Each structure stands twice: as structure tokens, then as C-alpha cells.
Amino acid sequence: MPLAEAKGLLETVSRSQSIPATHPRLVCHQPADDMQALRELAVRCQRFSPVVGIEEPDSLLFDLTGCAHLFGGERMLSRQVQRSFGRRGFFIRTAIADTMGAAWAVAHFGRHQTEIVSASQHESVLRLLPVGALRLAGTVIETLAALDVRRIEQLLALPRASLPSRFGPEVILRLDQALGDVSELITPIRPPEPVVAGREFEHPTGDHRTLEVALQQLVEQIVSSLVQRQQGVQRLDVGLKIAGEKRENFGLQISNCGVSAKSDSRKSAIRDPQSTICPRFTINFLRPCQSLSHVMELVLTQLERVVLTEKVAGLQVQAVATALLESRQTQLFAADDDPAAQRELEQLADRMSNRLGKQRVVRSQLRPDPQPEFANRWEPLLGENERGNGGSVSLPVLPCSARPLCLQKEPQAVEVTSLAPAGPPSRFHWKQTLYAVARYWGPERIETGWYRGRHVRRDYYQVETECGLRFWLFWRIGRADWFLHGEFD
Amino acid sequence: MSGPTNHSSAIQQLTQQLRRYERTLQPTADGNRVLSTGIAALDGLLPDGGISRGMLLEWLSEKTGGGAGTLAFTVAAQLMRADGACVVIDPTASFYPPAIGKLGDHLQRIIVVHPANGGDALWALEQSLRCRGVAVVVCRLGQAFERQLHNHAYRRLQLAAETGGAIGLLLRPARYRVHPTWADVRLLVEPLPTANSSTGRQLQVELIHCRGRNCGGIVKLEIDDETGDVRLASELAAATNPARRAAGA
Numbered sequence: 001m002p003l004a005e006a007k008g009l010l011e012t013v014s015r016s017q018s019i020p021a022t023h024p025r026l027v028c029h030q031p032a033d034d035m036q037a038l039r040e041l042a043v044r045c046q047r048f049s050p051v052v053g054i055e056e057p058d059s060l061l062f063d064l065t066g067c068a069h070l071f072g073g074e075r076m077l078s079r080q081v082q083r084s085f086g087r088r089g090f091f092i093r094t095a096i097a098d099t100m101g102a103a104w105a106v107a108h109f110g111r112h113q114t115e116i117v118s119a120s121q122h123e124s125v126l127r128l129l130p131v132g133a134l135r136l137a138g139t140v141i142e143t144l145a146a147l148d149v150r151r152i153e154q155l156l157a158l159p160r161a162s163l164p165s166r167f168g169p170e171v172i173l174r175l176d177q178a179l180g181d182v183s184e185l186i187t188p189i190r191p192p193e194p195v196v197a198g199r200e201f202e203h204p205t206g207d208h209r210t211l212e213v214a215l216q217q218l219v220e221q222i223v224s225s226l227v228q229r230q231q232g233v234q235r236l237d238v239g240l241k242i243a244g245e246k247r248e249n250f251g252l253q254i255s256n257c258g259v260s261a262k263s264d265s266r267k268s269a270i271r272d273p274q275s276t277i278c279p280r281f282t283i284n285f286l287r288p289c290q291s292l293s294h295v296m297e298l299v300l301t302q303l304e305r306v307v308l309t310e311k312v313a314g315l316q317v318q319a320v321a322t323a324l325l326e327s328r329q330t331q332l333f334a335a336d337d338d339p340a341a342q343r344e345l346e347q348l349a350d351r352m353s354n355r356l357g358k359q360r361v362v363r364s365q366l367r368p369d370p371q372p373e374f375a376n377r378w379e380p381l382l383g384e385n386e387r388g389n390g391g392s393v394s395l396p397v398l399p400c401s402a403r404p405l406c407l408q409k410e411p412q413a414v415e416v417t418s419l420a421p422a423g424p425p426s427r428f429h430w431k432q433t434l435y436a437v438a439r440y441w442g443p444e445r446i447e448t449g450w451y452r453g454r455h456v457r458r459d460y461y462q463v464e465t466e467c468g469l470r471f472w473l474f475w476r477i478g479r480a481d482w483f484l485h486g487e488f489d
Numbered sequence: 490m491s492g493p494t495n496h497s498s499a500i501q502q503l504t505q506q507l508r509r510y511e512r513t514l515q516p517t518a519d520g521n522r523v524l525s526t527g528i529a530a531l532d533g534l535l536p537d538g539g540i541s542r543g544m545l546l547e548w549l550s551e552k553t554g555g556g557a558g559t560l561a562f563t564v565a566a567q568l569m570r571a572d573g574a575c576v577v578i579d580p581t582a583s584f585y586p587p588a589i590g591k592l593g594d595h596l597q598r599i600i601v602v603h604p605a606n607g608g609d610a611l612w613a614l615e616q617s618l619r620c621r622g623v624a625v626v627v628c629r630l631g632q633a634f635e636r637q638l639h640n641h642a643y644r645r646l647q648l649a650a651e652t653g654g655a656i657g658l659l660l661r662p663a664r665y666r667v668h669p670t671w672a673d674v675r676l677l678v679e680p681l682p683t684a685n686s687s688t689g690r691q692l693q694v695e696l697i698h699c700r701g702r703n704c705g706g707i708v709k710l711e712i713d714d715e716t717g718d719v720r721l722a723s724e725l726a727a728a729t730n731p732a733r734r735a736a737g738a
């Protein structure tokens with residue numbers, strides 16, 4: 001039974017960055033997230049083999065019995081797997097061998113990135129590998145190392161009968177599994193069954209009240225099936241089938257990019273450009289949700305924004321993304337004593353993000369960038385980082401001088417009079433008013449941005465007008481023009 | 490026989506009773522205790538010596554750049570210290586968090602909403618005020634927003650705040666001082682030219698409207714440029730300034 005084994009390593013450092021503004025993002029290691037990602041990869045790899053399992057923490061196991069010839073042989077199959085993972089940014093090692101244990105051993109400890117072990121070489125290849133290739137516990141490997149048993153051939157040379165009493169029963173089992181004396185089965189990872197509920201109307205209707213009642217029933221079905229699985233919905237798609245169109249026009253959108261595009265623009269959320277006859281909308285949740293009332297509230301909020309030009313012949317609701325309810329343990333904001341208030345806050349975030357668009361409900365991430373425009377980054381509250389919320393490590397922010405409370409989206413050109421060339425401003429025009437500068441602080445020179453392709457050289461002044469208003473002006477060095485960048489409100 | 494003491498105590502009792510009738514706040518879990526703004530001088534200006542849950546406060550200023558926003562965020566930071574989150578509704582998308590970077594961890598508890606139009610802004614404001622997990626809502630009422638904020642809408646905001654218990658800090662242009670309001674307190678913030686001896690910017694805060702209490706109090710505050718602390722502006726410091734004394738002589 002030929003087996004393929006692939007060891008995947010997520011590319012952690014994409015490229016060396018020597019510039020301060022593009023620090024690599026530091027994220028705490030989340031073993032549960034890694035496992036989830038591995039399971040998702042296993043599901044995607046079912047195009048290569050019907051039975052794909054995982055071996056913790058980082059391996060995928062394919063049962064290639066009767067599969068290799070479909071890809072032109074084992075070598076071609078191995079290349080295709082390499083290419084497929086390479087396109088997604090993974091560096092992997094693959095090995096094909098007669099047993100799962102041997103494939104794992106060669107993938108982790110073999111000399112080449114891709115290896116195929118034929119049946120005749122099976123034992124000879126294994127004998128030369130270190131004992132760590134047998135998937136043994138760390139303590140057993142240490143004990144063997146203390147006895148200078150470092151390679152599998154040394155282990156095989158020891159009396160077999162004495163091994164269990166000296167090193168535990170695991171050693172014999174792993175040896176037999178690697179050599180094929182004991183069979184080992186792959187537990188396949190199956191994609192979760194989609195949680196879908198649909199309904200066709202006998203007579204098409206345009207009545208919102210009827211749609212609401214029908215949607216309520218469908219959402220109830222979805223929630224009850226999620227309750228059985230002890231899961232909560234994270235993303236829900238609702239599709240409306242227009243009368244006279246084919247059933248395919250439900251066309252629920254599942255891809256991540258599609259969902260984010262829909263959330264950004266409310267118009268496209270209601271009417272997708274590719275199927276203008278089929279209104280549908282997506283609802284995102286900050287936390288996995290099982291609450292029928294909360295889900296219905298968000299569904300109705302979206303439904304009331306749908307403009308129906310034709311009658312609806314059917315409805316379909318699908319929980320596109322679900323997660324176990326354990327994720328509820330993480331809170332939007334830590335250290336809050338009242339769980340009811342916390343829940344309300346999360347529901348508020350859901351409501352606002354779904355109605356206004358998730359790019360409009362955000363949280364600030366301060367960046368250690370000297371250029372004011374890049375010192376703050378808005379991160380959607382209901383974003384891709386929701387799973388690792390609280391896990392990202394914030395980078396130290398450079399201490400900076402006073403910054404204005406209101407920053408213009410773009411620096412606004414202003415007419416400034418200075419007493420000395422390149423000196424501090426004495427008068428300036430802003431919003432049809434002439435302000436005389438009574439005091440100023442500065443200049444604070446900011447020279448940066450060369451690595452972004454646009455060199456920024458500015459002298460910033462904090463000025464106070466005669467009436468006490470404070471503004472943030474800068475002079476562009478070398479260009480001799482002035483801009484107003486913010487107001488110290 | 491009723492002496493002047495009895496008269497004054499009776500008036501005090503009646504005033505308190507009247508205030509109770511005027512405020513229809515639902516009792517909250519913490520008994521609707523009065524929260525300090527963190528600025529003693531401002532507490533003295535406000536009714537009951539601070540801010541109660543479910544109150545709406547308007548901060549009026551002639552122009553942006555006058556310091557009303559800084560003052561409002563200083564108060565918001567203090568109110569967040571107790572518990573809950575802060576929601577900033579900013580239709581103009583001009584709010585710049587590095588200005589309040591010194592709040593540190595509190596910055597992570599601020600949700601910023603950038604509504605596309607006045608209707609959405611009003612909806613987000615009402616929803617936030619109604620939420621029990623929100624301690625304070627800061628909203629800069631832009632031009633588009635003001636058109637939506639008619640009498641009924643404002644009343645809805647007040648009821649939402651009373652239901653949820655969030656405190657609303659609304660930044661508005663001073664030209665709205667003649668318009669009727671449902672806010673509990675209306676403060677006019679005017680910048681003062683910085684004195685030579687001063688270490689920070691000076692503001693004058695006037696209580697121009699207060700439900701159930703006489704208004705008209707004025708305080709002068711100083712925001713320290715270095716630390717951001719707000720304190721009562723010292724009048725004596727200016728008098729000892731040698732330059733000014735020489736000019737006055």
C-alpha cells in the first residue's frame with residue numbers, strides 16, 4: 001500500500017525587511033489554529049487521494065492505493081503535490097513509501113525534498129535513519145541517545161524481546177509499523193457537511209412579511225442543527241431565488257475574497273454583478289453564534305435593505321463558516337466583569353459591522369511609523385484576525401511629540417506667510433479665514449518614506465492662533481509649499 | 490413658625506424632588522452613582538458633582554482646533570476606567586488615535602465607527618447608547634448628521650442612553666447653542682490664548698444649559714502639553730509674570 005507523506009511548513013518570514021515601516025507581523029503561536037489549518041489542507045488535498053489523514057503536528061498522510069496512475073505515476077503525483085503547495089506559499093517535503101511509518105520517517109529525515117522509496121529499498125533506507133524517525137516520544141529518544149543508540153539499525157541489533165521492558169511497548173509498535181509488520185490505518189479527514197436550509201414557495205411572493213416568516217423557519221433549522229453539533233455560525237449566506245429563474249441562481253458565494261468584497265460595498269452585497277437577478281447577502285459574526293434572536297435580528301436588518309423588483313420563488317440559508325462554541329472564551333475586550341454586558345457589546349459590533357460594512361467599524365492599531373499618515377492603521381473589528389484576537393503582539397510604538405486629534409485625510413495646501421524664508425509661519429489662510437499665529441512649537445522634522453518610493457521631508461509646526469486655536473502645519477522641504485495636516489481639537 | 494433655615498431646606502428638598510421627576514433614568518446595577526470626570530474643576534461645574542450613567546453632554550465649540558475634543562476624550566478615558574468600552578462615531582473620518590496614544594491599553598477598548606452618511610451615524614449612535622456594554626460614546630456631529638438630528642431623533646437618543654446607561658459626549662458647533670436640546674448638559678468650550686507663563690493650553694468651559702439646575706458657571710482649565718493632565722488654570726501664575734507686571738506698571 002503506497003503512502004505519501006508531506007511535511008508542510010508555513011513560510012514564517014516572507015522576506016527580509018530592513019525598513020522600519022514594514023515590520024513582520026508577530027503572531028502568538030496558536031496550536032489549535034494550526035491544527036484547523038492542517039485539517040482544511042487535508043480536505044483540499046482530496047483531489048490527490050480519497051483518503052487523506054493528518055499526523056500531528058505538521059503532517060498530511062495520503063493513501064495512494066490505486067491513485068498514482070491517474071497522475072502519470074508516483075513521481076508525477078509527487079511533483080503535482082509539490083507544485084500545488086508551492087503555489088499557496090508552503091514549503092513541503094514529500095515521501096512515498098510502502099508504510100505510513102516509513103513515509104513519515106523519510107519525509108522528516110530523508111536527504112531530499114522529495115523521495116520515493118521502492119519496496120526493495122524499504123528496510124535498507126529505514127535502517128540508516130535516526131531513531132527519531134520512528135515517531136517516538138522525546139523521553140524514549142533521550143534514553144536511547146544515552147545508550148548511544150542513534151540509528152534504527154542500532155535499535156534493530158538489540159534483542160527484540162528486551163525492548164518493551166527497557167524502553168516501553170511503543171518502540172516495538174513503531175518499528176513494526178515502519179517495517180510493515182503491523183498495519184496502520186489512516187483516519188480520513190472528511191469535510192464538514194454543509195449546514196443548509198432551503199425552501200421553495202408554491203406561489204412566488206414579494207411580501208416582506210412572508211419572507212421574514214420563512215426566513216425565521218430556515219434560520220431555526222440552521223440553529224437547531226448547529227446546536228446538535230455544539231457549533232456556532234460565523235458566516236451565514238442568505239440567497240433569494242427569483243421567480244422564473246433556474247435553481248442554480250441561488251449561487252451562494254463562498255470564497256473569502258468574494259465575501260470581503262461584498263461586505264465592503266452594500267450595493268454589491270445586495271446585488272452581485274455576476275447574477276443581478278439573484279439578491280443575496282452575507283452576515284458575519286464576531287464570535288460563533290447560536291442565538292436565534294441575534295441571528296434573526298441581523299438577517300432582518302439585511303433583508304429590509306434588499307429592494308425586490310421581482311417576486312421571490314425560494315429561499316436558501318447556509319452557514320458557510322461555523323466554529324466550535326469554545327471560541328466564546330475569548331472576549332472582545334478582556335477584563336470585563338459583566339458577561340451579559342460583554343455579550344451585548346459583541347452583538348452591537350455584529351450589528352454595526354453588518355449594517356455599515358465591516359471596513360467602517362474598526363479598531364486602531366498604532367504603528368511605529370514616523371510618517372503621520374501611516375502611524376495609525378484601522379483594523380476591522382470583524383476581520384480576518386478575529387480568530388486570533390488578543391493573540392497578536394503589538395509592536396512598540398515610538399514615542400512621538402504631540403499629535404493632533406483630527407488629521408486631514410490628505411494634507412491640505414494652505415497659503416502661509418512667513419517672516420523669514422523657511423521660517424515659522426506668521427499668518428495663514430484656512431477655510432476662508434485669515435489666522436495670525438501667536439505662538440508656535442517646532443519645527444519637528446520628519447524625513448522618511450524613501451522605501452515607499454516617495455521621499456517625505458517635512459518640517460512640522462504646531463501653531464496657536466491669536467484666538468487660541470491650534471493647528472498642525474508643515475513645510476515641504478525643498479518645495480517651499482505649506483500644508484495643514486491636522487487640528488488640535 | 491418657619492425660620493429661614495426651614496425655608497431653605499424645604500426649597501432644597503423640592504429642588505431634589507423636581508430633579509427626580511425630570512430625570513427618568515432607569516435604576517442601573519450600580520445604583521446610578523455619579524462618576525467623576527477626573528477633572529475636579531469640571532466636576533464642580535456639573536450637576537451632582539459629576540456625570541451619571543445615561544447622561545448626554547454636548548460640547549459646543551466655535552471651530553475645530555479649540556480643544557473641546559481633547560477635553561471630551563480626557564473625560565471619556567476617565568469614564569472608561571470604571572468599566573466598559575468606548576465607541577467613537579466619526580462621520581468625517583478625521584479622528585486620529587495617536588493623539589490619545591497615552592491612554593495606552595484603553596485604546597484597544599475603543600471602537601471607531603466611520604458611518605457613510607448622517608442616517609447611519611444617527612443609527613450607530615443610538616445603538617451604541619442603548620448597549621449596556623458601552624461606557625461612553627463620543628460623537629462628532631458633522632454637517633450631514635445635524636440635518637438628521639431633529640427633535641424626535643434627539644429624544645430617541647436620550648431614551649436610548651437612559652435605557653442602556655451609556656454616557657454620550659456629543660461634539661457640536663457652537664452655532665447650535667440657540668437650538669433646543671435633549672442633552673442633560675450643554676458646555677461651551679472656548680480656547681484662550683496661552684499665557685507666557687503657562688505650560689499648557691487654556692480653555693474656558695461654560696455651563697450654558699443644564700436640566701433641573703441653574704446654569705451659568707464658568708471654569709478656566711489648563712491642559713498640560715507634556716502630560717495631557719487637565720487642571721484648573723492658575724490665575725496667580727500669570728500675575729507673577731515679570732513681563733506682564735512690567736507692562737501693567
